[in-house]
Amino acid sequence: MALASRNIRKYPGFFSMTLLCMVLLYAPLAVVAAYSFNDSLSITRWGGFSFRWYLDVFFGLEADKFRDAAWNSLSIAFLAATASTIIATAASIGMVRGGEFRAKPASFALISLPLMVPEIVTAVATLIFFSAIGFVRGYATILVAHIVFCIPFAYLPIEARLRGIEGTFEEAAQDLYASRGQAFRFVLLPLMAPGIVAGYLLAFIISLDDFIITNFVKGAGIETLPTAIFGAVKQGIKPNILALSTLMLLISIGFVTISYFVSRKGVKPGGHGAPETT
């Protein structure tokens, strides 16, 4: 084909560049996952296959610490994702269905700005804010901070979904005697559901994974999984950290997979329903 010469694969070095990127990205993960099954105290020398470090995570010396941290991480992720998804859903309806208002571009910038601000800046600012209002650092400060920085992540997929839903569905519902509330509940919400689920899962992972902001606002005596792992690593990496990291990786992959399938499935909200004729 005439186009073949423009095929990106024909550029010199394409293959080696790709390989290099893949190796840099995934080789460390593969090594961590592989060595989490290492039946040895060393993290570099292979000593046979075993589940001992997984058992160690759950029943070993540090098990209590990890269990508390996991509980904090999961409960904060659950609450922060729930709260930020609700806020993001309301915000997207205001932005997409609210008609034109003067502050619209500003509002959008405000919602998505946290994605662009360096996380360390947000972390410092949040810490200063909590100190200024005299908020005692602990579980609540982590939760509030997570809700806030999860909002833009929940917002983007929800907003994208809502934009694809034609306004005539809500009009049709109201035309058929549904109040605004009923039109939302029976028509708009089910149509938005895939976007909402995707936003929720994204927020959940982002919260579960956060280290920088959490580390700044958490205060003493409370850990989440990332801060607990960081703390443990400071005294040298033990193989149980590899097992714990691999578990977190699995959870993340699981969520991303669900999110992918949910946002792809769902009923197509195109509206015309493809009026092909027979």
Next chain:
Amino acid sequence: MESSKENLAVELQGVFKKYGDFVALKKIDLEIKDNEFFTLLGPSGCGKTTLLRVIAGFEEISEGTILLKGERIGDLPPNKRPINTVFQHYALFPHMTVEANVAFGMKMLGMSKAEVADRSRKMLEMVKLGDFAGRRPNQLSGGQQQRVALARAMAPGPQVLLLDEPLSALDLKLRHAMRVELKQLQMETGITFVFVTHDQEEALTMSDRIGVMDHGILQQVGTPHEIYEKPVNRFVADFIGETNIFDATISHVGDANCVCVLRNGSSVGCEAGSNPQVGAKCHLSIRPEGLEMSRANDEPRSLGGRVEQVVYLGTDTQYLIRIPSGELVTVRCQNTIADGVNYSTGDEVALKPRDGAARLLVD
């Protein structure tokens, strides 16, 4: 023709709709009768959809009054108006089955479960989709979706049904079949239909009355016959069917008739419109079938010209005739077996309007 106010379904009085500076509806005065098949006809962008949305309650009006069965409904939201809409692209709820779509309005009205189920089934049978109750809208063809939209809008028993170009997404054959079906449904149910289209043939064949719109103004309201035979102005004459428009001057005004002189000097009698003045410039509309053709004669002041094109249309033959002023005039003659007269390109012919065929246009 004067109807008492009691059997009016929808009444609009001096309705204006503005989008910023743009006036989409200009002083609409309209009375739609109970049980009538009323059609809004006009070119794209003339405000048909806007007028429907105003009646349905999706757009607030800038000025004027809307009455439904004599009651003001201008301030009611759409869900408080006993009016349902068949949307242009149907807007069927994609996450619900066909049956749930049809049941939706009745459920929102708080009808009992048994009643809703019973009536949904009846409505689906009425539109011949009894076997499709469990399907999703995207598993239906365009024509089937259209029927579901119809059943959904009619199920709650509205006083008025609004239809926004419901046939435009269908292919030609299906469109013709649906015309007949829609008309039958309307007569069976007795619901007032307000039907929007830009297809004049659709309007002429289905409607009890037609409102012709242009640029947000209701140009003329009348039966298909009135609209076709007695257009009030140049826009309506031009938009509905084919016509020849001649410049003329009024030369004589009688009681009910007047005489106009065309540019070539031939005079044509026609029904007097409103308040004609001798000497005033005017336009005459003569339909292609309203002109009689004969071999050219030597009568000095007759309308005539040279045949430029002959198009055989089966039952008719259409001739394009170039008259001395340079304009083309369309003439249509029925092909009868007895009538052996045939004209071919290049023939010189004389044209004469049949009695009552010329229509005086006010502008």
